[in-house]
Amino acid sequence: MAQMTMAKALNEGLRRALEDNPKVLLMGEDIGKLGGVFRVTDGLQKDFGEDRIIDSPLAESGIVGTSVGLAIRGYRPVCEIQFDGFVYPAFDQIVSQVAKLHSRSHGVYKMALVIRIPFGGQIGAIEHHSESPEGYFAHTAGLRVVSPTTPNDAYWMIQQAITHDDPIIFCEPKCRYWEKGEVDLDRPPRGLFDAHVAREGTDVTVIAYGPSVRTAVRAAEAASAEGRSVEVIDARSIAPLDFPPMVASVQKTGRLVVVAEAPANASVASEVVARLTEECFYSLRAPALRVTGYHTPYPPSRVEEEYLPNIDRILDAVDRVMGFES
Amino acid sequence: MSEIPLVQLLTPEGERVTHPEYESTLGKDEIFGMHRDMTIIRRLCNEATSLQRQGQLALWAPLQGQEAAQIGAGRALQPMDFTFPSYREHGIAWCRGIPPEKWLRLFRAVDHGGWDPQQYRHSVPTIVIGNQALNAVGYAMGVQRDGAEEATMVFFGDGATSEGDVNEAFVWAGSFDAPIVFFVQNNQWAISEPTVRQSKIPLYRRAEGFGFPGIRVDGNDVLAVHEVTKRALAHAREGGGPTLIEAFTYRMGAHTTSDDPTRYRIDADVEVWKHRDPLERVKAYLVRQHQVPASEFDATSAEADALAAKLREDVLAMDSPDPLSIFEYAYADVHPLIEEGKRDMIELGVGGGAH
Numbered sequence: 190m191a192q193m194t195m196a197k198a199l200n201e202g203l204r205r206a207l208e209d210n211p212k213v214l215l216m217g218e219d220i221g222k223l224g225g226v227f228r229v230t231d232g233l234q235k236d237f238g239e240d241r242i243i244d245s246p247l248a249e250s251g252i253v254g255t256s257v258g259l260a261i262r263g264y265r266p267v268c269e270i271q272f273d274g275f276v277y278p279a280f281d282q283i284v285s286q287v288a289k290l291h292s293r294s295h296g297v298y299k300m301a302l303v304i305r306i307p308f309g310g311q312i313g314a315i316e317h318h319s320e321s322p323e324g325y326f327a328h329t330a331g332l333r334v335v336s337p338t339t340p341n342d343a344y345w346m347i348q349q350a351i352t353h354d355d356p357i358i359f360c361e362p363k364c365r366y367w368e369k370g371e372v373d374l375d376r377p378p379r380g381l382f383d384a385h386v387a388r389e390g391t392d393v394t395v396i397a398y399g400p401s402v403r404t405a406v407r408a409a410e411a412a413s414a415e416g417r418s419v420e421v422i423d424a425r426s427i428a429p430l431d432f433p434p435m436v437a438s439v440q441k442t443g444r445l446v447v448v449a450e451a452p453a454n455a456s457v458a459s460e461v462v463a464r465l466t467e468e469c470f471y472s473l474r475a476p477a478l479r480v481t482g483y484h485t486p487y488p489p490s491r492v493e494e495e496y497l498p499n500i501d502r503i504l505d506a507v508d509r510v511m512g513f514e515s
Numbered sequence: 516m517s518e519i520p521l522v523q524l525l526t527p528e529g530e531r532v533t534h535p536e537y538e539s540t541l542g543k544d545e546i547f548g549m550h551r552d553m554t555i556i557r558r559l560c561n562e563a564t565s566l567q568r569q570g571q572l573a574l575w576a577p578l579q580g581q582e583a584a585q586i587g588a589g590r591a592l593q594p595m596d597f598t599f600p601s602y603r604e605h606g607i608a609w610c611r612g613i614p615p616e617k618w619l620r621l622f623r624a625v626d627h628g629g630w631d632p633q634q635y636r637h638s639v640p641t642i643v644i645g646n647q648a649l650n651a652v653g654y655a656m657g658v659q660r661d662g663a664e665e666a667t668m669v670f671f672g673d674g675a676t677s678e679g680d681v682n683e684a685f686v687w688a689g690s691f692d693a694p695i696v697f698f699v700q701n702n703q704w705a706i707s708e709p710t711v712r713q714s715k716i717p718l719y720r721r722a723e724g725f726g727f728p729g730i731r732v733d734g735n736d737v738l739a740v741h742e743v744t745k746r747a748l749a750h751a752r753e754g755g756g757p758t759l760i761e762a763f764t765y766r767m768g769a770h771t772t773s774d775d776p777t778r779y780r781i782d783a784d785v786e787v788w789k790h791r792d793p794l795e796r797v798k799a800y801l802v803r804q805h806q807v808p809a810s811e812f813d814a815t816s817a818e819a820d821a822l823a824a825k826l827r828e829d830v831l832a833m834d835s836p837d838p839l840s841i842f843e844y845a846y847a848d849v850h851p852l853i854e855e856g857k858r859d860m861i862e863l864g865v866g867g868g869a870h
Contacts, residue, residue: 214660240660245687246683246686246687246690248679248683248686250649250679250680250683251649251680251683251684251686251687253649254646254648254649254650254652254653254680254683254684255649255650255652255653255656255684255687256653257649257650257653258649258650258651258652258653258654258655258656258657259653259654259656259657260653261632261638261650261653261654261657262653262654262656262657262658262661263657264657264660266653278679281643281646281680282646282649282680285643285646286641286643286646286650289627290639291844291845291846291847292627292844292845293627293628293639294628294631294632294639294844295628295631295843295844296843296844296847297631297632297633298632298639299847300847301847330845330852331845331846333846333850353848354847354848355846355847355848355850429850429851429852432851
């Protein structure tokens, strides 16, 4: 066991992946000497060289597009997109090539690449630095999308993603980069695509992922002071979603609230609600609710607290599902 | 042709000319072989157009006029080199030894690929314009890291040079000295738009701004294309970095069978290019210089006809894929939504080879 921040845990996870397989290489803007704008790759270029820790020209489609070619050649590239709002120039390569080449080549090409994206808000940033683009990628067949929420998950999930043969969009909740936690350096806690009950409860199921998990847990703590027992599930895998533990929870509680920073319309949160309504129809005692960012461009961050699913908004949703009379 | 310098070793009239930097060492048999290649792909291409007109293909992208560009380049490759095509590189596919019916699987809409790209060292077709340029540079960077003496070559058209991906590929290749050859077939038309809409300067000159050499070659001169490409590939293999080759040619036919070029270009222009036909000049040269008898050309034509007949037969025999096959390679590993979709289809009684 070791105490470290999520940023450090990712760094250590990447280091171990680089040590384990010489085909692993990293590419991104400022990831070399600088160690990345969040220092996630700090020190790696010094130890693994410029051929494996590649400071790329400043073009996101180039980062992903050349990583596709490296993957065809048998490498396992890990791309860093500097911020969520800068992934869109790479969208074409991700959707047209990364997601489809395994299928188009009848499995000859392994698209074993990982695209790391620091995502989400709560850091008081300027525009384009707080977005939640995971829904675009979750919607695309051929891709997988995951998000760690603790240092332990970060350490293991990045390694699991790198050894996986499908392309993985790895969404890192940047607001949690500097939070410390225990990391078990010997054994992964669970599979890459497994959801996890972050806090047990019996009255309401709250499902969240990424940066919203911490908010959901805090809301659950506040609810418990009011005598309400809220179960929080950390989805961990956004695509595919791990429904069985979610179904079990909703069958137990009969009430569902889904929390995410991304706007609700046509979103991952909506998919969770649709599927659980389908699977748990007779267990639900109230309509499932979504607490998400509003349907506006991400706002100036001075008002992000009001835009994001904060504790009050989650508690309000918990009240509504608890108070629902059919 | 144009005032801009270009490498030419064989004139449209079939006269061998010299160039201060490039000289072809190809002998009669090799040149005859290239004429045979060009005859065959032209014939196969015509057959594919007919098949489309008869409703047997969803679409076809003809290459008429570009035979020398593709055969000259394709025959310059060495077996371990890796190539990334767009969707019109039938001549390259031929040179890589891919059976013609496999090229047509995409166009019959029974497959998105059609062949094993590792087996033939030729990637699957890329339809999104310019994507493959970046993929090719990445591949070349892998070759570089492996320390292998292999070249990577990527094919695209004049329209693609406006795409961000192609320009980013140039940046990457220059910055990392990637062992790659960019081969742009400037066939003058991106569907209806002339090359002047894509670029104020000749395309080969783009390379200079990215820090590597660019060269324009007569794309209808198979000897010149072969020589220029051979040298660029060797340069890449030896660690010299990238080259941009602009094969200056002309798309004699439509963009695809869905296109109508009479709406945007005049017959007189097409007529001018007919006199620069890539096959005729080689034939004229072989007859005049090497006294190749008509019977040998007739034999090639007969061979091409037989291959076309075989292609037709193969295409007509090409069944739709089993609907269940759509789930097979969507992911490398098990995925719940794939399992669910498969179950759903099976419960509906679809698939399973009953098609």
